Amino acid sequence: MYKAKAYSVTSETSPFASTTIDRRDPTEHDVQIEILFCGICHSDLHQARNEWSGMMPTVYPCVPGHEIVGRVTKVGSAVTKFKPGDLAGVGCMVDSDGTCPECQAGLEQFCNNFVLTYNFPDSHIGGVTYGGYSDSIVVKDHFVLKVPDNLDLAGTAPLLCAGITTYSPMRHWGITQGKKVGVVGLGGLGHMAVKFAHALGAHTVVFTTSPSKKEDALRLGADEVVLSKDANEMAKHAGSFDFILDAVAAEHDINAYINMLARDGNITMVGAPATPLPVGAFGLIFRRRSFSGSLIGGIAETQEMLDFCSQHNITSDVEVIPIQKLNEAYERLVRSDVKYRFSIDMASLKSE
Numbered sequence: 001m002y003k004a005k006a007y008s009v010t011s012e013t014s015p016f017a018s019t020t021i022d023r024r025d026p027t028e029h030d031v032q033i034e035i036l037f038c039g040i041c042h043s044d045l046h047q048a049r050n051e052w053s054g055m056m057p058t059v060y061p062c063v064p065g066h067e068i069v070g071r072v073t074k075v076g077s078a079v080t081k082f083k084p085g086d087l088a089g090v091g092c093m094v095d096s097d098g099t100c101p102e103c104q105a106g107l108e109q110f111c112n113n114f115v116l117t118y119n120f121p122d123s124h125i126g127g128v129t130y131g132g133y134s135d136s137i138v139v140k141d142h143f144v145l146k147v148p149d150n151l152d153l154a155g156t157a158p159l160l161c162a163g164i165t166t167y168s169p170m171r172h173w174g175i176t177q178g179k180k181v182g183v184v185g186l187g188g189l190g191h192m193a194v195k196f197a198h199a200l201g202a203h204t205v206v207f208t209t210s211p212s213k214k215e216d217a218l219r220l221g222a223d224e225v226v227l228s229k230d231a232n233e234m235a236k237h238a239g240s241f242d243f244i245l246d247a248v249a250a251e252h253d254i255n256a257y258i259n260m261l262a263r264d265g266n267i268t269m270v271g272a273p274a275t276p277l278p279v280g281a282f283g284l285i286f287r288r289r290s291f292s293g294s295l296i297g298g299i300a301e302t303q304e305m306l307d308f309c310s311q312h313n314i315t316s317d318v319e320v321i322p323i324q325k326l327n328e329a330y331e332r333l334v335r336s337d338v339k340y341r342f343s344i345d346m347a348s349l350k351s352e
């Protein structure tokens with residue numbers, strides 16, 4: 001074992017503070033990575049503050065971070081995919097059983113035995129896994145992604161969660177040219193969804209509660225922007241969408257969006273508000289609409305997404321911060337005051 005620098009929270013109300021954590025020495029299938037950038041996902045905030053206590057209670061101290069980009073520093077003897085010096089990425093998962101039907105299908109995110117990057121039992125050294133708000137991490141090679149070298153690294157980090165979480169459902173629901181796609185909530189996930197929907201050729205409409213994001217939405221690739229608080233603007237789109245991706249992190253009226261779907265349209269929830277959302281039956285019954293969810297994406301599809309981003313020159317719009325600004329960044333994230341993802345420059349951890 002060795003010590004790594006990190007930032008952790010010690011309770012649901014405490015601020016982040018500098019600490020050191022134990023990391024395992026790389027075993028034969030492991031890749032050790034020096035972390036260069038880590039994005040701040042709203043899931044990090046939900047978990048740091050134990051907002052998902054019913055589903056996955058937070059174990060403290062907690063080191064979040066699952067949008068990791070860095071450089072390989074060491075590999076185990078059985079690792080062939082990476083060598084020291086390579087760029088590498090790690091997303092939300094660091095292990096799974098590899099044998100169940102989900103793993104065999106390349107859908108590790110649905111494996112009953114998967115291990116998430118933080119706040120999950122760590123079978124190697126005990127305790128729980130610690131995420132990317134740290135200067136290094138050790139991960140089984142299967143869960144380490146190849147990072148293209150033509151993209152800005154700070155903006156690439158958020159692809160590992162926000163990117164794959166929005167890319168995967170669009171591929172699953174067959175988004176192509178000619179489809180009308182709605183994106184609800186222009187945050188970290190939402191702005192990636194706009195970029196993907198646009199790149200896939202769909203007519204893309206953004207629903208936002210923030211008037212200040214209207215121009216950005218168009219710049220990011222939206223064809224239309226709707227202020228969701230404006231009933232007249234909302235009414236114009238009734239019954240017209242093939243697909244809507246809902247990426248809102250808080251309580252909101254999902255039925256307003258269900259009613260915007262065309263016949264056989266689908267709305268997929270990727271946002272994970274802490275409290276349940278009431279769904280009216282009639283919105284679904286009429287026009288045979290469906291309401292579903294989606295969880296990140298498998299490892300092979302994550303690599304496909306990174307390669308797609310490399311080809312289409314897609315990265316996340318980031319505000320790069322030193323790790324010392326973490327607490328301030330969390331306060332701003334709650335207020336939807338980030339355009340559109342914080343990316344922590346891990347060089348700032350060296351001075352701790």
Ligand SMILES: NC(=O)c1ccc[n+]([C@@H]2O[C@H](COP(=O)([O-])OP(=O)(O)OC[C@H]3O[C@@H](n4cnc5c(N)ncnc54)[C@H](OP(=O)(O)O)[C@@H]3O)[C@@H](O)[C@H]2O)c1
Nearest residue numbers: 042043185186187188189208209210249250271272295296
């Ligand atoms: N399913 C998965 O695999 C997965 C993966 C990652 C994250 N998530 C979840 O996805 C959600 C979004 O994550 P994120 O990192 O994109 O968060 P984020 O950057 O905070 O974006 C959320 C956006 O939702 C909108 N919003 C916020 N409060 C709202 C309210 N009260 N009513 C209506 N809209 C509101 C805002 O957009 P506007 O300003 O445009 O309205 C905000 O920018 C979180 O719950 C996160 O845990 C799920």
Ligand SMILES: [Zn+2]
Nearest residue numbers: 041043161162
């Ligand atoms: Zn995330």
Ligand SMILES: [Zn+2]
Nearest residue numbers: 098100103111
């Ligand atoms: Zn499995």
